[in-house]
Amino acid sequence: MIVVTGATGKLGRETALRLLDRVAPEQLGVCVRDPAKARDLAARGVRVRAGDFADPAGLAHAFEGATRVLVVSVDRTGEQAVRLHANAVRAAVDAGVERVVYTSHAGARPDSPFAPMPDHTATEDVLRSSGVGFTALRNGFYASTVLQLLAGALRTGELAVPEDGPVAWTAHADLAEAAALALTGDAPTGRTAPLTAGEALDAGGIAELASSVTGRAIRRVVVSDERYHADLVGHGVPEAGATMLVGLFAAARRGDFATADPTLTTLLGRPPTRLGAVLAEGIRRTP
Numbered sequence: 001m002i003v004v005t006g007a008t009g010k011l012g013r014e015t016a017l018r019l020l021d022r023v024a025p026e027q028l029g030v031c032v033r034d035p036a037k038a039r040d041l042a043a044r045g046v047r048v049r050a051g052d053f054a055d056p057a058g059l060a061h062a063f064e065g066a067t068r069v070l071v072v073s074v075d076r077t078g079e080q081a082v083r084l085h086a087n088a089v090r091a092a093v094d095a096g097v098e099r100v101v102y103t104s105h106a107g108a109r110p111d112s113p114f115a116p117m118p119d120h121t122a123t124e125d126v127l128r129s130s131g132v133g134f135t136a137l138r139n140g141f142y143a144s145t146v147l148q149l150l151a152g153a154l155r156t157g158e159l160a161v162p163e164d165g166p167v168a169w170t171a172h173a174d175l176a177e178a179a180a181l182a183l184t185g186d187a188p189t190g191r192t193a194p195l196t197a198g199e200a201l202d203a204g205g206i207a208e209l210a211s212s213v214t215g216r217a218i219r220r221v222v223v224s225d226e227r228y229h230a231d232l233v234g235h236g237v238p239e240a241g242a243t244m245l246v247g248l249f250a251a252a253r254r255g256d257f258a259t260a261d262p263t264l265t266t267l268l269g270r271p272p273t274r275l276g277a278v279l280a281e282g283i284r285r286t287p
Helices: 010-019 035-043 056-062 079-094 116-130 144-149 172-184 203-214 225-234 239-253 263-268 275-285
Strands: 002-005 028-032 047-050 068-071 099-105 133-139 158-161 219-222
Touching (some): 002 010, 002 172, 068 172, 099 172, 144 275, 158 203, 203 219
Parallel strands (some): 002 068, 028 047, 068 099
8 A cells, every 4th residue: 555645735635646547546545634634535435544743653553554655744844844754754664664755855955054955854864774665756846936936026026036046946746746656666765866847947037937927027136135034024924934935045046956857857758847837827826
């Protein structure tokens, strides 16, 4: 049995749906904090069990009988994130799984100024020392993040963000398909090559692309890290969240997210989704 954690989140859910194209429903289980939110999967014959990375006993039940488990990284940072990931890995090992597949990041670095990246590196170390077969999917940066960065620009006509660097923005759907392939095929052992889209764009490129998609001029404006942080806090973003977002730009201008690797193209057997398509769809859906 394959078990997918976080199957009510965007990446976990899309992965579960793609797995249903490859395996029978009774061969798939999902581990979710709120089973009520996965009723549609249960209705299709998927085993739905409650599980929380903070509750190892619950994970033991959720992982029962699993041969492969997808551990989707949590939306926390620091020691808490690594501890929760380690709980999931230990539970998978105790359940006797053959392989843990973990959603890591192409920009994972122990010294990264973007807070989630050292956490991914530390979790990969946990996997390496666990004794279980593992695959760390070095996923590209989610393309949906660009829609969040453009939220203000679509109103004002200015994308005012700190100095940055190219990022290989990658669609959730493509990464979900890659995860499904890793869970059902001969997954590589250890860290994968970066799983990214085929192009890397900086904020200037994003502004040009958004202008083309929307039909209105959007200008890229460089602001200081300090001003960006203050603006975020002034708009209600918590201090820690603002600091983390500033770290994203600091890591980007170091080139940490610039690699546009062909591995995802080879794995999917087709070109990955371009950022323009993600923007067009996201903007179309925006009220």
